[in-house]
Amino acid sequence: MVAITSCHKDSDDYTTSCEIELILSVEGEMEVIQYSIEMMNLNTRDVVTAAGKTQDVITVSEILRGAYSINIEGVVRYRNADGDVFTQSFRVQSEYVLMVDNDNKIELEMTLMGT
Numbered sequence: 400m401v402a403i404t405s406c407h408k409d410s411d412d413y414t415t416s417c418e419i420e421l422i423l424s425v426e427g428e429m430e431v432i433q434y435s436i437e438m439m440n441l442n443t444r445d446v447v448t449a450a451g452k453t454q455d456v457i458t459v460s461e462i463l464r465g466a467y468s469i470n471i472e473g474v475v476r477y478r479n480a481d482g483d484v485f486t487q488s489f490r491v492q493s494e495y496v497l498m499v500d501n502d503n504k505i506e507l508e509m510t511l512m513g514t
Contacts, residue, residue, distance in 0.1 A: 416460040417503035421491065424508050427477040429455050434473035441466040469493045475509065488512040
């Protein structure tokens with residue numbers, strides 16, 4: 400009988416998580432975002448979808464490591480410097496985002512619709 404041991408640590412950690420910080424494209428402070436997100440893994444073509452509410456950060460857990468395209472749509476309520484409150488639809492699109500670290504943090508700018 401022969402015993403074989405490895406000198407390196409095996410890793411089966413194929414998944415990761417990410418925090419997507421949404422950046423308002425105009426001067427103002429975001430109050431709430433209602434969103435729908437679709438992330439497609441460019442290698443496997445698997446699609447992850449989610450929806451919810453947040454103030455500025457969307458957290459997605461347990462996704463395969465790899466390259467993704469990201470599409471986010473929704474409605475944002477924000478307050479400008481004068482204190483006026485606005486509610487507008489928005490869209491975010493990124494064709495290529497690499498997610499290979501344990502905790503990925505990315506910033507994406509929102510495109511406000513109808514401005």
